[in-house]
Amino acid sequence: MLENELEIIWKNSTKAEVVKIDKPEFLTDIDLQLKYFDKNIKKRDRREYIAAAIVTLTFGTGFFFFTGILSKLGLLLGALYGILVIIVLQNAKKQKPDNYSLPIKEYLVQHRKYLVKERNLLKNVIYWYILPPFIGSVLFCIGQYTGVIQFIISITIVSGINVYIYFLNKAAVRKVFDPLIKKIDKTIEDLETIE
Numbered sequence: 001m002l003e004n005e006l007e008i009i010w011k012n013s014t015k016a017e018v019v020k021i022d023k024p025e026f027l028t029d030i031d032l033q034l035k036y037f038d039k040n041i042k043k044r045d046r047r048e049y050i051a052a053a054i055v056t057l058t059f060g061t062g063f064f065f066f067t068g069i070l071s072k073l074g075l076l077l078g079a080l081y082g083i084l085v086i087i088v089l090q091n092a093k094k095q096k097p098d099n100y101s102l103p104i105k106e107y108l109v110q111h112r113k114y115l116v117k118e119r120n121l122l123k124n125v126i127y128w129y130i131l132p133p134f135i136g137s138v139l140f141c142i143g144q145y146t147g148v149i150q151f152i153i154s155i156t157i158v159s160g161i162n163v164y165i166y167f168l169n170k171a172a173v174r175k176v177f178d179p180l181i182k183k184i185d186k187t188i189e190d191l192e193t194i195e
Contacts, residue, residue, distance in 0.1 A: 056082030071143030
């Protein structure tokens with residue numbers, strides 16, 4: 001009797017068991033991370049829109065009160081920079097997937113494209129976010145030249161802020177965007193294996 005039972009157990013153990021994965025439960029973690037990410041991007045955009053509006057109004061107003069061609073040119077660049085930030089963020093926002101009725105895999109693929117677009121904004125922050133106001137600041141400082149020491153102090157402060165912004169964005173790419181994109185890639189890969 002015991003021998004027959006062992007034989008049955010042994011024969012059944014060689015059969016491969018099919019594991020059924022519940023996709024909604026499987027995707028809960030990635031979905032929560034994407035929602036958290038979207039919430040943080042929305043907060044960041046709101047802050048940037050307010051800052052860009054203040055920069056545009058401040059520099060635009062300053063354009064009418066300061067004299068000197070270089071100062072005015074620097075202020076004009078600063079005002080245009082504020083508008084540029086708003087335009088760039090609006091264009092990135094258009095990439096955000098908002099069709100939640102898509103199949104899971106397609107939704108993740110679209111969200112990945114959006115994340116890559118946002119990551120590329122941070123990777124290229126020097127060109128669209130740092131350089132334009134830096135050039136405007138240098139022109140303004142040259143136009144309002146009050147001495148070598150004042151000029152060096154002003155440019156050092158602006159440079160320090162820009163270096164901080166640059167490395168802050170590089171850290172965000174490394175710590176937030178790259179891991180989330182990798183996680184989406186892994187989830188898409190896992191979905192393909194269970195389909």
